[in-house]
Amino acid sequence: FDRAETGRSHEQVVFCRDESTGLRAIISIHDTTLGPALGGTRFHPYAGEAEALADGLRLAEGMTCKAAAAGLPLGGGKAVVIGDPARDKTPALLRSYGRFVERLGGWYVTAADVGTTAEDLDVIGETTRHVVGRTTAAGGSGDSGPATARGVFEAMRAAAGRLWGSESLAGRRVGVEGVGKVGRHLVGLLLEDGASVVVADPSRAATDRIRALHGRAVAVLPRVRDADVDVYAPCALGATLTAAAVAELRASLVCGAANNQLAVPEVDGALAGRGVTWVPDYVANAGGLVQVGGELLGHTPEQVLRGVRAIGDTTREILEVAGRDGLTTGEAAGRIVRQRLARPAHAARSAG
Ligand code: NAI
Ligand code: K
Incomplete structure (x- = not known):
């Protein structure tokens, strides 16, 4: 399980199986x-356990990076359930899954991800205490889309300051790819800041909502990745930055x-x-983790907001280190993560 990004191997990997509910999870x-x-x-x-395991291991390490970069006293973990959420996600299966989470005694705490919602976490929370991000009705902090969008916005402004000398997106053209739970809030923040915004999303419901909210202030394009924009904001799926896509980018900032x-x-x-500045994904998108991690750490809403704002500070630090030491932004971010993992007391002190 040795991994490149942190240079650390996984501590514990648990296969969970319950034949009575069809649960297969890792x-x-x-x-x-931390x-x-x-x-x-x-x-x-x-497709099978091997694919699920590889994805889970990669995502879990990503969470270690995300928490460390955000200065949170939290470690990294992730769970994957093998199944089609539309067909296989029954309350019985979720409760069964919760019992496996409970057995880990709090060393793994779950939240929502692709294919799970705050409502699902309410059900999982019937069998385990170790869950955050439940609905506000159930005592959780609810949808983390707005906090994630705010963090991306802070990162984008910090990078704009370095690129263009002013921490504002006013007058910049920003292409937002995907206007779902995060992207649609990002669009609002960008417009408020004076940016001109173009979006792309194959979901008619998603673009209709943007049109209803912002009218003609936002242009809907078939794609924004290679559009004439200053900033490309991928807020849909991962792995959009292929070698070919990079060659076609017209943006000078990706965040x-x-x-x-x-x-x-x-x-x-x-x-x-x-010459394209890239804000590493796990730095820019930590706002949701700051919010749900705040539940676990007992943070006040003000502390959460401060933590989300601090994503701008981290971005400034990474761009500064990369520029000074001739590193890519990914390398600079990785170095900060490894330093915080090597000096846990310092990382914990700087949290909140
Ligand atoms: P979402 O599922 O609500 O929205 C994604 C949107 O992207 C949908 O409207 C979908 O139609 C659209 N989309 C799909 N393929 C597309 C394409 N090829 N081009 C343009 N748009 C496309 O998801 P959400 O919550 O907004 O998350 C967006 C991304 O941010 C995901 O990669 C997620 O993993 C990541 N993320 C989300 C966090 C959160 O708090 N929700 C926290 C950290 C990361
Ligand atoms: K480890």
């Missing part, structure tokens, strides 16, 4: 140096919410080579 705890492992549960029709934006790690260098 819980991966990557690293608990605190208990927090990460969402992904519900996805994986968005999608997880695992680089199709292959080398793309980081290709972006830098073309």
Whole structure:
């Protein structure tokens, strides 16, 4: 289980199976140096256990990076449930899954991810205490889309300051790819800041909602990745930054919410080579983790807001280190993560 990004191997990987409910899940705890492992549960029709395991391991390490970069005293973990959420996600299966989470004694704490919702977490929460991000009705902090959008916005403004000398998107053209739970809030923040915004989303419901909210202030395009924009904000799926996509980019800044934006790690260098500034995904999109992690850490709403704002500070630090030491932004972010993992007391002190 040795991994490249943190140089640390996974601590514990648990296969969960319950034949009475059809549950097949894998819980991966990557690293608990900074605190208990927090990460969402992904519900996805994986082809098999090998594919699910590979995805879970990769995502769990990503959570270690995300928490460390955000200065949170939390570790990284992730769970994957093998199945089609539309067909297989029954309350009985979720309760069964919750019992497996409970057995880990709080070293893994779950939240929502692709294929799971706050409402699902309410059901999982019937059999385990170790769950955050439930609905507000059930005592959780609810949808983390707005906090994630705010964090992306803070990161984008910090990067704009470095690129264009002013921490504002006023007058910049920003392309938002995907206007779902995160992207649609990002659009609002950008318009408020004076940016001109174009969006792309294959979902008619998603673009109709943007039109209803903002009218003609936002242009809907078939795609924004290679559009004439200053900033490309991937807020849909990961792995959109392929070598070919990088060659076609017209943006000078890439900053968005999608997880695992680089199709292959080398793309980081290709972006830098073309003079494109990339804010690493796990830095820009930590706002949701700051929110749900805040539940676990007993943070007040003000502390959560401060934590989300601090994503701007982290972005400034990464761009500064990358510029000074001739590193890519991905390398600079990785170095900060490894430093915080090596000095856990310092990382914990700077949290909240
Ligand atoms: P969502 O599912 O609500 O929205 C995604 C949107 O992207 C949908 O409207 C979908 O139609 C659209 N989309 C799909 N394929 C597309 C394409 N090829 N081009 C343009 N749009 C496309 O998801 P959400 O919650 O907004 O998350 C967006 C991304 O941010 C995901 O990658 C997610 O993993 C990541 N993320 C979300 C967090 C959160 O708090 N919701 C936290 C951290 C990361
Ligand atoms: K470890």
